[in-house]
Amino acid sequence: MNYIIDTHILIWLLFDHKKISKEKLEILKNPKNKIFITSISFWEISIKYALKKIELNGIYPEDLSKKCIQMGLRILDIDVNSMSSYYKLPKFDNHKDPFDRLIIKCAIDKNYILVSNDSKFKDYKDFGLKLL
Numbered sequence: 001m002n003y004i005i006d007t008h009i010l011i012w013l014l015f016d017h018k019k020i021s022k023e024k025l026e027i028l029k030n031p032k033n034k035i036f037i038t039s040i041s042f043w044e045i046s047i048k049y050a051l052k053k054i055e056l057n058g059i060y061p062e063d064l065s066k067k068c069i070q071m072g073l074r075i076l077d078i079d080v081n082s083m084s085s086y087y088k089l090p091k092f093d094n095h096k097d098p099f100d101r102l103i104i105k106c107a108i109d110k111n112y113i114l115v116s117n118d119s120k121f122k123d124y125k126d127f128g129l130k131l132l
Contacts (some may be wrong), residue, residue: 002034003027003132004076004107004115008042008098014067015057024115024132036040036076037068038106044099078102082109090127094118 005013005028012019013028020028027034046061048054059067065075066110080103104121107114108128114121115132125131 001027001032002036002110002112004036004038004103004110004112004114005041005073006103006114006118006121007044008039008117009115010037010068010073011045011054013071014064021117027132028115031072034074036074036112038103039075039077040099040102040106042075052053062105076110078106079109084105085109090124092120092123095123 005131006031009024010122017025024110025039027033030114042061042065045056045064049056049061069070082102086102089101089108095101099123100118100121102112104124106112107130108124111128111130113130113132
């Protein structure tokens with residue numbers, strides 16, 4: 001199966017995997033599954049790092065991609081189609097985060113399962129999002 005992980009799941013996987021449910025962790029560690037991180041997550045992390053909203057335990061944002069690859073994670077560049085058709089994604093008053101919304105759009109377009117703990121994501125299931 002193909003999975004895309006949300007940015008907070010990536011941070012937890014790298015630095016505090018105990019925050020991830022046992023079910024999700026088993027899926028993420030199963031070698032039969034392909035686990036993707038979208039390039040947007042690296043941009044989001046870099047912005048939050050610059051604003052001092054996250055700590056990366058002595059690692060710089062530019063070193064995260066190498067660490068992810070070493071862990072067997074795959075980096076998925078957001079394609080032009082997902083970006084240019086982003087406007088088609090429905091807007092919800094309780095969820096306006098552009099990083100999240102682009103990750104959601106990419107998961108829908110690729111028909112991959114999105115792994116997240118964000119309760120707001122369930123609103124997108126009626127629009128094709130597969131969510132774990």
